[in-house]
Amino acid sequence: MIDTACSLSISYKNERALVFGELEISYALSNRRTIIDTARELRVTYVVDVATTAGTLRIPMQSFQTNLRSDALSTLVVFVPGGTAYKGKVLAGQMMFVYRAVKFTDGTEIETEISRAKITDVTPSLSPNKSTMTISGTYEYAKPASPKSISLSNIKYVAFYGDEVTIRSNTNSDLQPGDIVNYDGTDYVAMNIYMGVEISTSELEVRCAPR
The missing domain is CATH 2.30.300 (Phage tail proteins - horseshoe like beta roll fold)
Incomplete structure (x- = not known):
């Protein structure tokens, strides 16, 4: 591909x-x-x-x-x-x-x-x-009326900031702000999704808060 x-x-x-x-x-x-x-x-x-x-x-x-x-x-x-x-x-x-x-x-x-x-x-x-x-x-995106539960694959980095968590992983085609992300048995709400794409590289980072 x-x-x-x-x-x-x-x-x-x-x-x-x-x-x-x-x-x-x-x-x-x-x-x-x-x-x-x-x-x-x-x-x-x-x-x-x-x-x-x-x-x-x-x-x-x-x-x-x-x-x-x-x-x-x-x-x-x-x-x-x-x-x-x-x-x-x-x-x-x-x-x-x-x-x-x-x-x-x-x-x-x-x-x-x-x-x-x-x-x-x-x-x-x-x-x-x-x-x-x-x-x-x-x-300005509206919050999803029906948040989805999303499983992230190939998690590369996790950092905790109080109750919040930042996760870097493979990209996910269904993830939107407001969706539910499960990490280590805990459900979090995706608040901020950053994606950068350039020659031969890509980056995805999700900042989540407790559900």
Whole structure:
């Protein structure tokens, strides 16, 4: 399986594809749920769509970071290569959506929303060797009406802060803020979910409070 973050090809100096190994990075943040059979995945691509007055603009993505919360504004930051090409097209006040697009061996393609935000800042930058654009935004997610019980796999790190606990693990496609996470026989509520994805690396960290 090959993961790449750029589904739209553009030309820019020192171009690099965002390629991942065997990663499962899929957040079902909308009301719909998508079941993904990772054994049948052929290619996974991370894309960002921006809703403009002229329609949906799909642009390439070098990396992204998202911090998902149910008790405060969630944040999303996207880094775009060749970003000056989109100057004047991507504007504050527009909505952006990050998707995980999966192509299966039978030709089936599925896109699952990871995060969304209303754009607050657009920062193009230009150097002698490259141009980039940083797009930042926030969004207020509602608490789930029916929290799910989630089991995290391959736990890599656990830290306790009083009654709260921080857990790093493999990513989980169903986990949302407000869901129930069980660790060592105790149920916790997921308050803050951080995910960062860039070339060849990913990170997931969940801050939980007692149920």
